[in-house]
Amino acid sequence: MNTSTTPATLLPGGDWALGARTVSRFGYGAMQLAGPGVMGPPADRAGALAVLREAVDLGITHIDTSDAYGPHYTNQLIHEALHPYPESLVIATKVGAERDAQGGWPTAREPSALRRQVHDNLRTLGVERLDLVNLRMGDAASPRSGSLAEPVQTLLELQQEGLIRDLGLSNVTDGQVAEAQGIARIVCVQNMYNVAHRHDDALISRLAGEQIAYVPFFPLGGFTPLQSETLSRVAAGAGASPLSVALAWLLQRSPNILLIPGTSSQAHLLDNIAGAAVVLSGQDIADLDGFGR
Secondary structure (H helix, E strand, O other): OOOOOOOHHHOOOOEEEEOOEEEEOEOEEOHHHOOHHHEOOOOOHHHHHHHHHHHHHOOOOEEEOOOOOEOOHHHHHHHHHHOOOOOOOEEEEEEOEOOOOOOOOOEOOOHHHHHHHHHHHHHHHOOOOEEEEEEEOOOOOOOOOOOOHHHHHHHHHHHHOOOEEEEEEEOOOHHHHHHHHOOOOEEEEEEEOEOOEOOOHHHHHHHHHOOOEEEEEOOOOOOOHHHHHHHHHHHHHHOOOHHHHHHHHHHHHOOOEOEOOEOOOHHHHHHHHHHHOOOOOHHHHHHHHHHHO
């Protein structure tokens, strides 16, 4: 593998601190590398390995994964494609849910389950310490209220044992973020957020002031027909696709937003990078903000 990388500043958005590390704000989500339904091996193993290597060669220094993807297959691909990992690369993984035989995502946040998942990630990624572990709360639909003290405490203990460098949260409410921050240092929050679903606006602003990263997933989805029409109109005026505008808007929304669009195609990866680099006008942003609030 060619481990030389393009400076993150040449990727759209520049870079941001993710814990003690600095990463490209344009990252890569590895979920789509697994088979259909995020189960089983990829149909094109060689292509999956190639897109991972291309991402790093392009200067991407933030890859998002989970040993639940596949399960195991996505982490195994990352290890095969990129190990030994470049010093600049931060691999974020996720615990708190496992997979069942039907492809479901049952929660698994008991201390023993979290310890098992952390050790599974260590094994499949081939590392002695995980760069970043996000605790997934809620369910497949949305965050759910409730205390996360016990699972955060468990991950803090694993961090103190030297198995995790940094801790983050996923699929959480504002109150859960605050509760977790009272227990451990949290370096990122990963929630569903896009131009039409702006429930985390206040949280993003608070986190930015605290130099904490916010990683949105589902950047394009859940739009009403009228919202989709507005997005398409803005995209046409910018000479870009709706997905490009959605990604570009996120990068321009706040400096602490890190993107992790996923793909199993090298060509699509390049398209995503080019799309995120689209510069939106003040009027474009005003039009989009008009239906997101």
